[in-house]
Amino acid sequence: MDLGIEGKVAAVGGASTGLGKAIAWALAREGARVAICARGAEQLERTANELRESSSGQVLAYPVDLATENGPQEFIEATVKEFAGIEILVTNAGGPPATTSSQTPAEAWVAALELSMLSAIRMSQAAIPYMRRNRWGRIVCVTSISVKSPLPAMVLSNTVRPGVVGYAKTISQEFAADGITVNVVCPGYMATARVTELAETRAAQSGKSVDEVMTGLVDNIPAGRMGDPKELGDLVAFLASERAAYITGTATHIDGGFFRGLM
Numbered sequence: 001m002d003l004g005i006e007g008k009v010a011a012v013g014g015a016s017t018g019l020g021k022a023i024a025w026a027l028a029r030e031g032a033r034v035a036i037c038a039r040g041a042e043q044l045e046r047t048a049n050e051l052r053e054s055s056s057g058q059v060l061a062y063p064v065d066l067a068t069e070n071g072p073q074e075f076i077e078a079t080v081k082e083f084a085g086i087e088i089l090v091t092n093a094g095g096p097p098a099t100t101s102s103q104t105p106a107e108a109w110v111a112a113l114e115l116s117m118l119s120a121i122r123m124s125q126a127a128i129p130y131m132r133r134n135r136w137g138r139i140v141c142v143t144s145i146s147v148k149s150p151l152p153a154m155v156l157s158n159t160v161r162p163g164v165v166g167y168a169k170t171i172s173q174e175f176a177a178d179g180i181t182v183n184v185v186c187p188g189y190m191a192t193a194r195v196t197e198l199a200e201t202r203a204a205q206s207g208k209s210v211d212e213v214m215t216g217l218v219d220n221i222p223a224g225r226m227g228d229p230k231e232l233g234d235l236v237a238f239l240a241s242e243r244a245a246y247i248t249g250t251a252t253h254i255d256g257g258f259f260r261g262l263m
Contacts, residue, residue: 004242006031010088011079013037013066013123016044018192019142019229020092026233027240028055032088035060035079058083066093067115072122080130087134088240089127091120091164092142095194096156098201104155112156116143117163124167124182128175137180138240141168142232145188145255153202165251172249181248183239188255189217190227223256 010027014020016038028034028051036051038044041063048061060082064071079086096112120141131137143161145151150158165184172182189195199213206213218226235254238244253259 001243003030003237003240005088005237005240008032008087009035009079009083009085010090010240011035011037011076011086011123011127012090012092013072013075013119014092014094015090016040016047018094018194019187019190019232020090021047022229022233023090023092023142023236024051024059024233025054026230026237027088027090028057028059030237030241031055031057032240033058033083035062035075035082035086037062037064037066037075039063039065066119066123067111069122072119073126076123076126085134086127086130087136088138088140089123089131090140090142090236090240091123093119095144096160098153098198099155100153101155108156109159112160113163116157116160117167120164121167124171128171128180131180132175132178135179137175137178138244139168139171139180139182140236140239141165141182141184142236143184143186143251145186145253145259147184147186147251148253148261149259153205154198168251169249176248179245181239181244183244183248184251185232185235185239186251186253186255186259187232188227188253188258189221190229190232192229195226221256221258225256227254227256 010032012024015024015036048059051059062078146157203210
C-alpha cells in the first residue's frame with residue numbers, strides 16, 4: 001500500500017533509540033524526509049546514519065533536550081530550516097521513572113510534566129502554523145497504555161500522560177478543518193531498553209529477579225509476547241499517511257491485548 005507520504009517532512013522526537021527510532025525508520029522507509037532529535041548527540045548521529053543507509057533518504061539529526069522550555073521549538077525550527085516545512089510530527093520524549101506517590105518528591109512531578117506532557121504540547125504548537133499554511137498535517141502523540149489502564153508503581157506516567165490525550169483530542173477538533181489530524185498511540189509492553197529498565201526497578205523493589213519480572217509481564221499479555229517496536233512504527237506511519245485522512249482524535253492501544261477495557 002502506498003501511504004502517500006513520499007517526500008513529506010516528518011519530525012520525530014526522542015528518536016535515537018527505542019520506539020522513536022522505530023517510528024523514524026518506518027517513516028523514512030516510506031520515503032519521508034525525517035528530522036530526529038534526542039539529548040545524546042553521538043547516539044543520535046549513529047541512528048541518523050543507519051536511517052540514511054537503510055532508506056537512502058534525507059535525515060536531519062538535531063541534538064536537543066525536549067524537556068526544556070525552548071527545546072521543542074528549536075527542534076521544529078531546525079526541521080523547517082533544513083527541509084523548508086513540516087507536515088508530520090511525532091511527539092515522543094521517553095517516559096518518567098517508575099515510582100510510587102509516596103516516593104515521589106515535588107521536583108519529580110515538574111520534571112515529568114516537562115518531559116512527557118509539555119514537550120508534546122510545545123512541539124505541536126510550534127509545528128501547527130506550518131501545517132495550517134499547507135492545509136495538511138499529521139500529529140501523532142506517543143504515550144503509553146497507562147493512559148487507559150494505570151500501571152503499578154508508575155504514578156508519574158499514569159498522571160501526566162493522560163494530559164497529552166486531552167490536549168490531542170482538543171486540538172484534533174480545533175484543526176480538523178485545516179486538514180490536520182491528531183491521534184495518540186498507546187503502546188503496551190514493547191521490547192525496548194525502557195521496559196528492561198522498568199523490570200529492573202520492579203525487581204529491586206520486589207526481591208524478584210529481572211527474568212521473573214519480565215516473565216510476569218508477558219504472562220499478562222494475551223498475545224504471549226512483548227511488542228516489536230517496528231510494529232508501533234508501522235502503526236504511526238499509517239496514521240501519518242494520506243490513507244488516514246479521516247482518522248483523528250483517536251487513542252489507539254497497541255499492546256497485544258493487555259488492556260482489558262472496551263475502548
